[in-house]
Amino acid sequence: MQKYDPKAIEARWQRVWEDERAFYVDNPAPGEEPAGAYYMLEMLPYPSGNLHMGHVLNYTLGDVVTHFQRRNGKWVLRPMGYDSFGLPAENAAIKEGGHPREITERNIVSIERQMRRLGWAIDWDRVIAAHDPAYYRWTQWLFLRFLERDLAYRKESPVNWCPNDQTVLANEQVVDGRCDRCGAEVEARKMEQWFFRITAYADALLRDHELIDWPERTKTIQRNWIGRSEGAELLFRIDDLDVDVPVFTTRADTVFGATFFVLAPEHPLVDTMIERSPNGAELDEYVRKSAAKRGEERATAEEKTGVFTGFFATNPATDARIPVWVADYVLMEYGTGAIMAVPGHDERDGAFAARFELPVKQVVDEEQGVLVGSAQFSGLPVEEGLAAIVAWLGERGRGRPAVSFRLRDWGFSRQRYWGAPIPVVYCPDCGIVAVPDDELPVLLPEVEEYRPQGKPPLASNEEWLRAPCPSCGGEGTREADTMDTFVDSSWYFLRYCDPHNDEAPFSRRLADFWAPVDQYIGGIDHATGHLLYSRFFVKVLNELGMVGFREPFQRLFHQGWVRQGGTKMSKSRGNVTAPDELAEMYGADAVRLYILFVGPADQDMDWTEEGIEGVGRFLRRLWRIVHEAAAADGGSGDGGPLVRKAHETIARVSDDIGRRFVFNTPIAAVMELVNELGRDPSAPGARFAAETAVSLIQPYAPHIAEELWEALGHSRLWEAPWPAADEAQLRRETFELVIQVNGRVRDRVQASTAETEDELVARAKASERVQAQLDGREIRQAIVVPGKLVNLVV
């Protein structure tokens, strides 16, 4: 027996797999699509540095599933790619001082080397990278389809501006008022931006949750983010301005209690009011001050602030003239940017009324749950009253049922260099003109300075910027903003299905064959970003007839965070442990095994190298014991304890991976089997037990498994069918009967599975130890759990 030398055998098998193209999968020919396609996918990495243990967890998980499904007869697609555009890669380049393309491509080479070192079963023929013109050509092409359908549009809007990264951020990229990437405080600015009309799909995004098998908490996060509220839109008239101002409310039942009216400082009417109001100057100052405040500051302000505008609105229910205020507790982003204030029944309005001594009117008897002081509606239960009031206001043309969402349209233009150019030309005569499909890709131009300077870097290349209008041929200007990299990652899973297609982003046949993704694995931090955007994209592609499904990811699993010293592991924090170094020290198999053995995969963990020695020890033991069992060959051992243990282990491991989707306990189960085998490697059934252990550990530790499989006289374990537990071998003739008295275990005896309940009870009563416990007391009841226990109640 040779010494276990992980480095040598890992290199050997990685070469064999590559030579034999073991994990490459061909696309089926038209009409020959087989059943049993399985699409396994993990979120693709940003090539912003090297891999860390979080990646190792993510991709090893996917690898175990890949091997398991392959060996269960599935035709498994398991591709890999790089989210190589965008801020993470660009910031890495800025830090290292090179061109983003050079740095990114260097990182990709390094990451691929690390991935290969860990032995992941990846189809390397399907690799894609967002920054590859052959890829972003189709990102641009898809953008044009959205543009045609008016699902991409441009408008001036207040945006989140990161003063450090010098770019606009999506709402999803602002966390607690700070830039998700660099932590700088985000400012509010008004700019022309590109948006995707994801709000048009808000209902579909909610409804189709029922089509997918996702963690409930992820769906909840998305549901909260979309924030659907049912209510009504009511019109309040401001006579002096001759306008009807709509408000959204979920509490139309309280309209009789609306004693004042509030506009957000950003509300379009406020400008007019500043001009015409006697206290316009004060109003103006207030608006300016709130604009300077960050959202967070506004939200946490202890006291409500506001200014009376001098105008009055008419309550459509009472016809009362109520004062119009401007206050920053009303948000322009939600509803209509204006509210009817009901201080009697809304905490915030109440606080505002108290501060500025505004009238308060009770219109709901909270105890009885009925309306009061609401004219003909008084006495009605709240729900009934609400419906009646909306109907009544509807008849008078002052209201209608309405639904409001928290979700905003997705702003995807970025004033940055490292992204896909947005393929449009601005023409003085024709306006926004799409670059024709056959002129794609609009290549990312070279620029003198790609670092952000406050204006889009692309605009500095004037030669590139000037372009003829595709429509009239006149002089036009290219769009200098680039796309958010979340656009790239909203459809990459479809490109993997057909990665070399140069006539379309992908063929519908191949997309429908492989997708939707059967099992997706990635961080929950993408719940309101990537995971929402991809769903939106697929819904649009479905309507365009490009795919036959409405959801991209059928099953979703979130791996936990790998932390170090309590902080999230990431390149930017510099607290990384290089996986390839660990693989050099302990072997890739040990690293893979350890990251999954250390705890449940969906649970956060604090990274520690303590314990990796333990799985190293296990692998060396496995090596020795399997060799001993192979040499000794103790016979079949059918029906014996070792063979039964092996079958039990098969059943446990298969159920854990296949049904429960847990990955730490199967390792423990195989360890148990090896421990039992190790007690006597020449015992009857030892060979079968050894083969079983090797076969079951293969998804986790594929290199050593192949080597040992050979030592056992076989070849190509990666292609061998997954073992099946034999029911006959699992069946027991005897079992250990647990005897309890009043629920406490007092004895155990061997009993036959054939015995009747009465016989088992008789056995229990016969036990000496039970007799001692009973001490002459009378047995009132006997509970029998067949095959397990008898409980005597005295």
Added chain:
RNA sequence: GCCGGGGUGGCGAAACUGGUCAUACGCGCCUGACUUAAAAUCAGGUGUCCCCGCAGGGGGCGUAAGGGUUCGAGUCCCUUCCCCGGCACCA
């Protein structure tokens, strides 16, 4: 504040649908074997308190705290405490 998830040995964690003295598997630690020695390896031990002089065995208490349901609760219900995550002036 609201909505999730969780609290089990010195540590990472098992116990999947209430049913094998809870703590599998691994780490750490202790003892022994091998060795000149160490490492490695192998064998054994390792919740806690108490009792029987020892060997060996017996018993009580133990899954954040308290209560409940049940023949039987880590698992179900109620109350409280603590930790983690998401949302939060959303009208």
